[in-house]
Amino acid sequence: MTLQLHKSSIQKHSKITITGSKSESNRLLLLQALYPELAIDNVSNSDDSIVMSKALSSSSVEIDIHHAGTAMRFLTAYFASRDGRDVLLTGSDRMKERPIEILVDALNQLGAQITYEETRGCPPLRIKGKTLSKHKVTLKANVSSQYISALLLIAPRLENGLELTLDGKITSIPYINMTLDLLNQIGVETSFKNQVIRVNPKVNGLKIKHLTVESDWSSASYFFSIVALSPIGTQIELSSYKQNSLQGDSVLVEIYKAFGVQTKFDTNSIVLKKIEDVTSKSLEFQLNNSPDIAQTIAVTCLGLGVKCHLTGLHTLKIKETDRLVALQNELQKLGAKVDITNDALTLYATSIINDDISICTYNDHRMAMAFAPIALKTSLNIEDHMVVSKSYPTFWDDLKVLGFKFSK
Numbered sequence: 001m002t003l004q005l006h007k008s009s010i011q012k013h014s015k016i017t018i019t020g021s022k023s024e025s026n027r028l029l030l031l032q033a034l035y036p037e038l039a040i041d042n043v044s045n046s047d048d049s050i051v052m053s054k055a056l057s058s059s060s061v062e063i064d065i066h067h068a069g070t071a072m073r074f075l076t077a078y079f080a081s082r083d084g085r086d087v088l089l090t091g092s093d094r095m096k097e098r099p100i101e102i103l104v105d106a107l108n109q110l111g112a113q114i115t116y117e118e119t120r121g122c123p124p125l126r127i128k129g130k131t132l133s134k135h136k137v138t139l140k141a142n143v144s145s146q147y148i149s150a151l152l153l154i155a156p157r158l159e160n161g162l163e164l165t166l167d168g169k170i171t172s173i174p175y176i177n178m179t180l181d182l183l184n185q186i187g188v189e190t191s192f193k194n195q196v197i198r199v200n201p202k203v204n205g206l207k208i209k210h211l212t213v214e215s216d217w218s219s220a221s222y223f224f225s226i227v228a229l230s231p232i233g234t235q236i237e238l239s240s241y242k243q244n245s246l247q248g249d250s251v252l253v254e255i256y257k258a259f260g261v262q263t264k265f266d267t268n269s270i271v272l273k274k275i276e277d278v279t280s281k282s283l284e285f286q287l288n289n290s291p292d293i294a295q296t297i298a299v300t301c302l303g304l305g306v307k308c309h310l311t312g313l314h315t316l317k318i319k320e321t322d323r324l325v326a327l328q329n330e331l332q333k334l335g336a337k338v339d340i341t342n343d344a345l346t347l348y349a350t351s352i353i354n355d356d357i358s359i360c361t362y363n364d365h366r367m368a369m370a371f372a373p374i375a376l377k378t379s380l381n382i383e384d385h386m387v388v389s390k391s392y393p394t395f396w397d398d399l400k401v402l403g404f405k406f407s408k
Contacts, residue, residue: 003385005375020213077150080112082129090124135160145172155199174248217249228259288312295370321362
């Protein structure tokens, strides 16, 4: 279904509560499956986390995770290490095109038994759960951090723990550190020195048995964009957030200073306020550690008539869609000139934004949410608008609270 967003203006002051981080939730859900005594609060209500939770509690032989990429990677490692549990792990048509061979090869090196049901290197996967006694493996360091985190999360339940060597320049270090920090919080001993990560086995006795998930910074990015595109003085309060966040996308606080957005931390909330107009005509951001906010930043720059050059985006090509191509297509519809490579996107400033354009979402939640703020500048249509449920089911309700006007 298509949602028509009318050109809107928002309230001067608003307050929104955002659900728990999908990244933290899915990590903690897997750890809870390994250590059932662990209790979790503020778990994400996203489709991905719901799918993850159902899969972990399922006794079915075939498990379908639909479009949930994080779940596919984490569950591949989880089921591979469950002795005596045989499953067929499958997903949507797009999921069956997304590469997973690097993770499968690493698990098989540790003693797992995983084979491909259809296309080599991609799901569906036939997994015969085993006790994994080997503990040393090497991965290319520039792969998706989810492959690395999948191995780290099961490591404390492996017979001899894990020694993971990363070869080359490491991608998305904050997400690796998030995984290690959560392990440390429950009492698992880890180390990350030079290019080697070690995780010691832990049979029982958690240090902490109750954890609260921080709200999702990726979801917050759309409100940073909204404030940036609004008049000076506009303010939005978001909860619940921590100043010492584990999430890589918390870099938004620094990035959006360039767009005139000030962020203040107040107990468990952040207050975003537009304090000045953009002064730079061209901005550059290296997003190697936070590629999921690239779409948001590009649309913000379009709305403000600012040129931007975004790098560190190579992992976007293997997401729900090829996000670089998708961004180029949809930004160009709105009147922008956009160049892309395998790793970067350059958007050239334009003073005219085309009106009443239909934005294709490519079955990608972030395409829908990243483009929505442009309704502060022009009317547009968002196709398949409920794709947002993958990570942020109440997104449109929250935009309505702010003052956005739309119709179906």
